[in-house]
Every structure is written in structure tokens, then in C-alpha cells.
Amino acid sequence: MAECDWCSLSEEDKRFQLYESGSWSVLLADEQDCIGRCILVLKRHCGSLSELTDDEWAELRDLVRKLEACLKAVFGAALCNWSCLMNSFYKEPEPDPHLHIHVRPRFDKPVLLNGRIYTDGEFGHHYALNKSGAIPAEDREEVFIRLKKWLNG
Numbered sequence: 001m002a003e004c005d006w007c008s009l010s011e012e013d014k015r016f017q018l019y020e021s022g023s024w025s026v027l028l029a030d031e032q033d034c035i036g037r038c039i040l041v042l043k044r045h046c047g048s049l050s051e052l053t054d055d056e057w058a059e060l061r062d063l064v065r066k067l068e069a070c071l072k073a074v075f076g077a078a079l080c081n082w083s084c085l086m087n088s089f090y091k092e093p094e095p096d097p098h099l100h101i102h103v104r105p106r107f108d109k110p111v112l113l114n115g116r117i118y119t120d121g122e123f124g125h126h127y128a129l130n131k132s133g134a135i136p137a138e139d140r141e142e143v144f145i146r147l148k149k150w151l152n153g
């Protein structure tokens with residue numbers, strides 16, 4: 001069986017770890033199509049929400065509360081879009097998914113980062129699937145620093 005990328009996070013992934021609890025890691029997503037987009041990764045290999053233990057669910061509940069409060073406080077998010085998709089694993093002949101959850105903050109006001117203005121052009125609707133998530137490295141770093149400080153403060 002192939003090694004699971006989510007069980008052995010790369011140094012680059014760990015470099016952008018914002019927070020961790022006993023069962024979960026919170027990483028800043030590479031793609032910042034929604035400013036502050038994060039990924040929650042379960043720290044054990046498990047393929048679906050229905051297989052979470054009670055303790056993992058309880059921690060996830062606390063993390064959802066913490067992250068929503070953080071994204072509202074730091075960037076003024078109006079709401080968060082949560083998704084647990086796992087679709088890409090099922091392109092493989094023998095799917096072996098590793099549970100992770102995406103959170104995309106949504107904004108009714110512009111977000112300012114290092115003098116650049118980011119707007120949520122689809123606010124009130126599904127986020128655009130083809131929108132570029134590439135933002136300048138210094139802006140991504142700014143997002144990382146602000147979120148990490150709040151989450152660990």
C-alpha cells in the first residue's frame with residue numbers, strides 16, 4: 001500500500017501548521033482563494049466522518065468554534081464554508097482516504113493584506129471552483145502569522 005501523504009506530513013506542510021489539538025492538525029491551505037482558508041487533518045489514518053471516535057468529534061466541535069471565532073476576529077469573516085469532500089482519493093483504483101476538512105472563510109467586506117485588497121466576489125453564493133488561489137508569498141505569510149498568533153494566544 002502506498003504511503004499516505006496525510007499521515008506523514010511534509011516539512012512544507014508542517015511549516016504552515018497553525019494549531020494542533022490531541023487529534024487534529026490545522027494547516028494553512030496552499031490555496032488562498034478564500035483568505036484564511038485552512039485544512040483540518042485528523043492525526044490518525046481514518047477514511048470518513050462516520051468513523052470518528054466521540055473524543056475526535058468533541059475536539060472537532062471545539063476546533064470549529066475556535067476557528068470560526070478566529071476567522072471572524074482576525075479577518076472579519078461573515079461566515080465559514082465547511083466541507084469534507086475526499087473526492088480525489090477516489091480517483092485511485094483502491095481508494096484509501098485520510099479524513100480532512102476544508103474551511104473557507106467568506107467575506108462581505110474587502111480584506112486588506114500588505115496594502116493589497118482581496119474581495120469575495122461570490123459572497124452569498126458557492127465559492128468559485130476555478131478561482132486562482134495564488135496570492136503573493138508575503139501575503140500568505142501575513143495570513144499565517146495573524147491566524148497562528150490568535151489561535152495560540
Ligand SMILES: [Zn+2]
Nearest residue numbers: 004007045098
Ligand atoms: Zn493517512
